[in-house]
Amino acid sequence: MRKRIYGLETEYGLLIKDSEFELDPVDAANRIKNHIFTSKLGILDLHYRANDEPPGNGGFLLNGGRVYLDMGHLEYASPECATLTDLITYDRAGDCIIQDAVNDLGWGDSIAIIKNNVDLETSATFGCHENYLVSRGFPFDERDNLKLLSAFLVTRQIFCGTGRIGACNPHPFRDWEGISVEEPEETVDFQISQRADHIPNEFYRWVQYNRAIVNTRDEPLSDPSKYRRIHLLVGDSNMNEFAAAMKMGTTALMLELMEQGLAHRDWILAESVEAMRSISRDPEFKWEIMLRNGTRTTALELQWKILETAKKHLTGMSHEADWILDGWESVLTDLPKGPEALIDRVDWAAKYWMLSEFKREEKLDWNDPWLKSLDLEYHNISKKSGLYWELEKNGDAVRKTNNEAIEYAKSTPPRGTRADGRGELVKTLMSTQVGYLIDWIGFRLSRNEEPFLMLDPFISYKDEIRNYLKDMDLGEPVESGLSVPGHARRNISRPALYEKAKGFNRG
């Protein structure tokens, strides 16, 4: 398997548990974000990144990742990671950074940070975005290739979904003339994906409303002549480490099959959006689908076909590829045995089992509000109260990393990518008064007109950055990462960085 760079972006929900709590969720999220930076885990942006991202809205972290507010949600973007183990470790580190801030503020019993993707009452949705770096030559512009990726993404939910109570009536595509077609409500007790109801299109480049199974935005955040970043928003936020690793790992192998021209056009679905919803909502977990060639099959059978092709061509290419293939086979083998056989590896199965047991014990109906509240609590990132953590405590959740590595990753960048150099930069700037503009693709300091570009995500740039900073007068140390004197902000602008790196767009 080719070297990949992975990344995950998580938008968190925020639940006010204490009715006497004085802040609304957006204000609370802002205080949590500020606390992370006053705790010296990173440095806040000094300049506008966009109209809705003013100075102080977020910033880069010592671990090379980023915390910020996005549309009222607290969001963490992992640093660029070269392995799945790193990715899951740094994704979990983001959860811990945020929960630590909540606890430090004394809000551990008053609010909860919910790592899910849907408000079960209002049908608001928010995402978990996956990033995969591929070569610029990746066959992404050919429609059948997009349909192949779509077929894979629609059917992978049988082991990647996190499940939810009920349903949201899907929104049809909103075109320029405002045409909409209302569909009748369908009663759904439980479905296996949180996002399935919120994806009305097969391909589209927007990320809010009209979301698509395959997001086609071309925003490489690296050298556009060499790389492309596949940015997906169709997946759920996983609590289970193994499930998160399978989501990213099997998708990386599918991209590999596509890149090598090994994906079969017979895998293309007749109606991807419809299949996305019908698979998710199937109460009998049969997951029947129709292929474009007229064949009736199931999501499980299609996943087996893709796995068999991957095993044939990719076995032995790397330890990571072999680990993914083994794990993929194990979940496909166990899916027909029912949810209880997958509690340790599949989020929707664990949630379904928990809710079913509780429902039976308390003699509740699926539409009881208590079950909705328990659905949310599965995703509470606090180990003290979140339901998922009881599984991990009992050894009933297969892990991909460990707590020591996660603790380390809160303040140390991963090796093998440019996040390593970015972490070095953040560490140095934290104790200076120099003005800065940092982005995924490079940085510029107020003491120098020339930006420092980090165009290749596979290069750490650590030594180069150390040397660059060594000869520069960075000023007297400051006490807090939250405030930088006004003079430090002079003579630096975001466009100036991008003039030097045309084609990267913003991230």
Add this chain to the structure above:
Amino acid sequence: MVMNDPLRREEKREPTPDRRDAGPSSPDVTRPGRDDILKRMKRVDPKQSERYKQRTGQ
């Protein structure tokens, strides 16, 4: 997968031997840990979902 770096080591659960070492025993009818999970679930406020007022994001 074998990794030398302890920070990158994958955790695997080791099989645990039968405590009694007295041949096969009848299977548990309930999953171990089920009662602890149900206890934790009972502590959840049944109405909290109504207070989860989120904006649509991306």
